[in-house]
Amino acid sequence: MRRIGEDGMPIEVLLVEDSTGDVRLTQEAFLEENPTVHINVAVDGVEAVAFLQRQGKHADAPRPDLILLDLNLPKMDGREVLALIKEDDSLKLIPTVILTTSDAEADIVKSYQLQANCYLTKPVQLEDFEVLVKSINDFWLKQVKLPQQLQF
Amino acid sequence: MEEAAAHKRYVEVLLVEDNPADARLAKEVFRDVNSSVRLHFASDGLIAMAFLKREGIYADAPRPDLILLDLNMPKMDGRAVLARIKEDDDLKIIPTVVLSSSEADADVLISYRLRANCYLRKPAQWDEFDHIIRCINAFWLSKIRLPRQLEVPA
Numbered sequence: 001m002r003r004i005g006e007d008g009m010p011i012e013v014l015l016v017e018d019s020t021g022d023v024r025l026t027q028e029a030f031l032e033e034n035p036t037v038h039i040n041v042a043v044d045g046v047e048a049v050a051f052l053q054r055q056g057k058h059a060d061a062p063r064p065d066l067i068l069l070d071l072n073l074p075k076m077d078g079r080e081v082l083a084l085i086k087e088d089d090s091l092k093l094i095p096t097v098i099l100t101t102s103d104a105e106a107d108i109v110k111s112y113q114l115q116a117n118c119y120l121t122k123p124v125q126l127e128d129f130e131v132l133v134k135s136i137n138d139f140w141l142k143q144v145k146l147p148q149q150l151q152f
Numbered sequence: 153m154e155e156a157a158a159h160k161r162y163v164e165v166l167l168v169e170d171n172p173a174d175a176r177l178a179k180e181v182f183r184d185v186n187s188s189v190r191l192h193f194a195s196d197g198l199i200a201m202a203f204l205k206r207e208g209i210y211a212d213a214p215r216p217d218l219i220l221l222d223l224n225m226p227k228m229d230g231r232a233v234l235a236r237i238k239e240d241d242d243l244k245i246i247p248t249v250v251l252s253s254s255e256a257d258a259d260v261l262i263s264y265r266l267r268a269n270c271y272l273r274k275p276a277q278w279d280e281f282d283h284i285i286r287c288i289n290a291f292w293l294s295k296i297r298l299p300r301q302l303e304v305p306a
Binding site: 092093095103105108109112113115117118119120121132135138139140143144145146147148 | 238244245247255257260261264265267269270271272273284287290291292295296297298299300
């Protein structure tokens, strides 16, 4: 059974984000904080699902150890992706962190109802965004015990 | 001119923990790092459920904004409590952080299967335990958006 982050194995993060600017910021921030993290990107909900279900060109996609999920996505919205993840026996164990611009109470409550592991609002300022990525790394990738997935 | 808020909104944290020393330390650390936290204690799973369901002496218990849950407890263990919380339509949105001395993969896996929001290993050393409570505060009570329950006006 592969242990996350050991033996030079990368920590696989799936970032579901349609803003190329935010994708780059996130990648750079993680690279600075934790070079063992490998960021996989899906730019809309449909691609996220294909990646997670290893469909088509994603047939060899790694199983993510953590998912960072925006809510407002083209093609299939993040709420639908979240619902799908948490209803799928093979995906629901993957901690799914909502990382979105919305701070609407309705979105927060809905996300927790759909069993999101936690909800973070994306800050507007660059430095604050970097601090947030650092805290995600510190908490989810250093402190938290992630479920060890059985690799098939 | 607006009146200053008469009611300060506390963050209600329920700590479900049977070890009194750990409970005391958590209380001290929270008091040190976050004056908005009101920490409530349940020393076993039955008390935890009574608190959450507002039964008996807990009829006026506040709804927690966050639950910290040990796994190995007498009377009703943390796994059973977790299952009950996450099956309950009313309680399941409360973020529930497992904080357990167990490092066993099986315990981690079952916690996530039962829909724990995350799993943290409770360290044996006090300074590390202090640190992890500070991390919980820094992340869950500062960065994270918690679902605010509908406030019933007083």
